Amino acid sequence: MLVSSSQRLTFSTEDAAAQTVADLILATIRDIAEPVLGLATGATMEPVYGHLVAAYKRGDVSFARCTTFNLDEYVGLPAEHPGSYRSTMNNLFFDHVDIDKSRTFLPDALQDPTDVIGEVYERKIEEAGGIDLQLLGIGRNGHIGFNEPGSAKDSRTRLVELHAETLEANARFFTDRPVPAYAVTMGIGTILAARQIVVLATGSGKADAVFHATNGNFDPACPASALLEHCNVKWVLDTAAARLKSAA
Numbered sequence: 001m002l003v004s005s006s007q008r009l010t011f012s013t014e015d016a017a018a019q020t021v022a023d024l025i026l027a028t029i030r031d032i033a034e035p036v037l038g039l040a041t042g043a044t045m046e047p048v049y050g051h052l053v054a055a056y057k058r059g060d061v062s063f064a065r066c067t068t069f070n071l072d073e074y075v076g077l078p079a080e081h082p083g084s085y086r087s088t089m090n091n092l093f094f095d096h097v098d099i100d101k102s103r104t105f106l107p108d109a110l111q112d113p114t115d116v117i118g119e120v121y122e123r124k125i126e127e128a129g130g131i132d133l134q135l136l137g138i139g140r141n142g143h144i145g146f147n148e149p150g151s152a153k154d155s156r157t158r159l160v161e162l163h164a165e166t167l168e169a170n171a172r173f174f175t176d177r178p179v180p181a182y183a184v185t186m187g188i189g190t191i192l193a194a195r196q197i198v199v200l201a202t203g204s205g206k207a208d209a210v211f212h213a214t215n216g217n218f219d220p221a222c223p224a225s226a227l228l229e230h231c232n233v234k235w236v237l238d239t240a241a242a243r244l245k246s247a248a
């Protein structure tokens with residue numbers, strides 16, 4: 001049964017969309033005593049972190065009460081590699097604000113055996129009280145986190161193999177080596193357990209995925225369509241990503 005009550009907010013520029021997402025995060029931090037944020041990486045998110053850092057520098061917010069869980073991490077990359085999502089988050093966000101880094105979590109994708117990584121991460125999220133706001137980008141193939149097409153709707157944090165399209169899209173972040181072929185990602189079920197979800201999609205390259213995700217029912221070929229079944233989702237788009245009309 002669909003219980004979707006998604007909201008679609010469209011802006012004329014990428015930056016206005018990113019500012020809106022930053023404002024939604026800031027509102028959550030102001031409203032909740034110990035906010036738990038689910039964070040995402042990818043080029044789309046860079047201006048969001050820019051706006052959050054700017055808000056901190058203006059004295060508008062403190063991140064000291066926040067706990068964060070990132071969606072995913074590549075397998076086999078040392079944390080200090082510039083392509084790792086730990087490095088990315090430190091460089092874009094954590095190093096510039098007053099967050100307690102010991103409460104910023106990413107899947108520990110260097111841990112062995114890999115099949116326990118997911119359980120450990122799920123337990124940590126549960127112990128923190130669950131995720132208040134989950135930030136998401138969307139892949140051109142409709143992936144959320146690294147839940148590629150074909151992922152189960154009730155999937156949980158686990159090891160996944162990345163699809164060729166995703167490896168190609170992310171090659172721009174790797175100059176010294178190929179993109180790792182495996183990652184650990186929160187599952188679609190983990191994402192759907194968040195109390196609020198905010199998806200940011202910008203640029204015409206995302207229009208098909210946005211259309212597919214927001215029309216009809218859950219289709220395993222477009223993992224983001226699982227969000228139709230969440231009761232509190234905001235799609236924040238620029239006009240290019242929103243150019244195909246949808247029912248959301």
Ligand code: F6R
Pocket residue numbers: 039040041042043044045071072136137138139140143144145146
């Ligand atoms: C990364 C992640 C991915 C990205 C998606 C879009 O943590 O969760 O699902 O959100 O691949 O990436 P960009 O923004 O680079 O197009």
